[in-house]
Every structure is written in structure tokens, then in C-alpha cells.
Amino acid sequence: MPAEQSLARQALNVPNMLSLLRLAGVPVFLWLVLGPEEDGWALAILIFSALTDWLDGKLARWLNQMSRLGQLLDPAADRLYILATLVAFLIREIVPWWVVVPLIVREAVLGACVLVLRRKGFAPPEVTYIGKGATFVLMYAFPFLLVTDGHSALAAFARPVAYAFTAWGAVLYLWSGALYVIQTVRAISRDRGAAASG
Template identity: 60%
Template sequence: MVEETQPGQPRDVDELPDRLWTIPNLLSVIRLALVPVFLWLLLGPEADGWALAILVYAGVSDWADGKIARLFNQTSRFGAMLDPAADRLYTLATVVAFVARDIVPWWIAALLVGRDVVVGICIWVLGRNGFAPPEVTYIGKAATFNLLYAMPLLLLAQGSSDFATVVRPVAYAFAVWGGALFLWSGVLYLVQTRAALRSSARPAPI
């Protein structure tokens, strides 16, 4: 549900402590710094094993920094912005590399990137009208879960080995379900944004 921010009321991110030197932030910075290395490994030497290791680190550290932040009270404004940025860059780098190597068709990549552009516009429009971003839905979380599994599995599915043959249908199943849920969560963002803007346009009751 999209909730309107009252005048003078800080956003949730703005209410977080303004600190940089925390373990979760360090994990996120390392994860972010490895994005160009990950992309080079996929497109340069095509060292899929090392690229897969970085992708696994990205997934594990993404889970770990959230746990550490909550357990040891190390949440921060910087971390709240850095963590999703790193996730988005990994997704974008993987999609670009997969298209370049013909692992996925370009139109699928265009749909996924287009969805993120639409969501970004929705968040910007909501902010301009005094609304906080919509809460993450279970559909969005399920989409992320499926796509996080699909990416390394698609790498493992490359080649003509027996192992790749076994992994391939599982990888595409995760990719199809994750992509469909990802697009559907984008539609929900549009619905929530429209509902919020319409509610703000109604005249206040007398």
C-alpha cells in the first residue's frame, strides 16, 4: 500500500542513521566493485566459473548484509541506497552479458530493463507528489528469488556436457517464472502509483 508522506515527516530512508563504516556497507561496496570484473569475465575470457563465483558471492553477501544490519543494529542511510543499487547493477550486467553471448534473446532483456525504467519513473512521480515508494510485494520478492537462481543456473547450463543438459530445463524454468513475476510486479507498481495519484487528486471531505 502506498502511503502519503505528511508535510515535514521524514522518509523511512532519511530516518536511518547517517553512517558509512559498517560491515554491511563494506560487503555492499565489495559487491558493487566486483560488477565490472563480473562483466569482463563473462564477455572477455568467458571465464564462467569465476563469474559464477562472483555471482554466488553477490547473492550470499546480499543476504548477509541485511542479516548483519538487523542483528547488530548497523542499518544506515548509505546502505539502504547502496544495497539495491548493487543488486540492480548485477541484474543489468548479467542481462547485457547474456544477450551479448546469445544466452537469452534481446527482447527478453528489453522487457526486464523496460520494467525497471517504468518502476523508476513511478517512484520519481510518487516522490514529486509527496508519496513514499510502494512497499515491496511478495510477488516482487518471489521474482527476485527466481531470477537470483536463474542467473547462475543459466551459466551452468552452457555447453554440451551431461550436467549442462540436466541443468538447462531447471534454469529456464526459474528464468521464465522469475521474468513473468518481475513484469507482474512492475504492473502492480503502476496500479499502486495510479491509485495514489488519484487519491491525492480527490477533494478533501468537508
């Protein structure tokens, strides 16, 4: 019971509440993009998500409110937003399948790595600066991509910016995924080596 109360208190700190709000925004964003196609409101949610993704980490350090729950919530919210946005943009034909599929495969591979590591008694791979940078760039690419859906002057202006951010973010995202796979392989190799020597 004390652990549950501790988790409840952690959930009420400012950074974790921002992460929870970000998570709650995912289904709303999907409905806005795929249902009534209210892109203005969907854009507002994407901008809010990108800002809070940056802000929750800063606040956790400034307010000394870093927590285990926050370490789980923040990347979970990021991954869910990225996957949901990619799928929505694919359905709307805002981005082509050959951009979306490698990024989704990357997530599936990382999920398999986490399962393997947990089965072996290891913690998930450590988050790298490249991974954080990739998430940051993609989260800022998505609002620009949404604006490109149309033939307005704003869409024409946003298109090169969106494509540049998307290309940069996708490369970093795949690179960080490869680094996480390498971490996993090394951990399992060390474990096997220790078992063999023991």
C-alpha cells in the first residue's frame, strides 16, 4: 500500500501531470485528425505535446521532482505520440509508407529487445542523447507536416521545413534504435560470457 501511495504522489507532481496530459491527448489528436479532420485543433495538440515534452524534463530538474514514474511516463508518452501520429499521417497520406514503416519497425524491434532484456533480468536499454534528440526533432517535425496538407501559401512555406525535420529526425531515430540493439546484444553477450566462466 505505501508503494501505491508513493506512486499516487509521484503522479501529482508537475512534470508527471504534464506527461499524463500528453498521454491523454493522444486519442483526442487521433480523433481530430482521422474523424472531423479538424487540423487546427490537432495542430494545437501537437504543439502542446512538443512543448511539454521539452518542459517536463526541465521542470523535473528545476523543481527536484524527478521520479521513477516520470522516467517511465515520459518515454511512454513520446513513443505513443510518435506511433499514433505516424499512423494517422499514413492514413491521411500526409507521409508515405516508406517513411512510416521503418520507424514502426524500429519500435517493434526495440519492444522485442526490452522483452529479451527483462527475461534475462536486465533493465531496459539506457536512453541515449541521440534517442532524445531524435524524439525532439520528430516532435517538432509533426506540426509542420500537418500544415503541409493542403495547397495554401502556408503549406508551401512549411513543406521544406517539415521534410528537413522529418528526414533528420528519422535518421536519428533509426540510428538511436541501432544503438539500443547494440546495447541489448552486448548485455546478453556479457551475461552468456559470465555464465560460461562461472
